[in-house]
Amino acid sequence: MKVFKWVGVVVTVYAAFVVAFETLYLGWYQPKFESSGIPMLVITTTDDAGVSRARRLARFETDGKLYVSAHHWPRDW
Numbered sequence: 001m002k003v004f005k006w007v008g009v010v011v012t013v014y015a016a017f018v019v020a021f022e023t024l025y026l027g028w029y030q031p032k033f034e035s036s037g038i039p040m041l042v043i044t045t046t047d048d049a050g051v052s053r054a055r056r057l058a059r060f061e062t063d064g065k066l067y068v069s070a071h072h073w074p075r076d077w
Contacts, residue, residue, distance in 0.1 A: 041068065 039059045046052045060067040
């Protein structure tokens with residue numbers, strides 16, 4: 001029974017770490033890929049209160065088609 005308790009604790013701590021990392025760190029500090037040669041698009045959105053936020057999107061062209069990637073889910077869109 002102790003083993004299940006420890007496994008539950010480890011899984012809970014891991015899940016909390018992943019959520020915190022994805023939402024806090026990656027959500028606030030969006031990756032910048034210009035130095036690696038990946039072109040970026042910056043889209044600025046404005047909410048009802050007039051607060052504007054810039055979002056960075058990676059831009060890829062393959063076989064004449066344009067693809068855009070936001071990279072991570074917690075972008076507050």
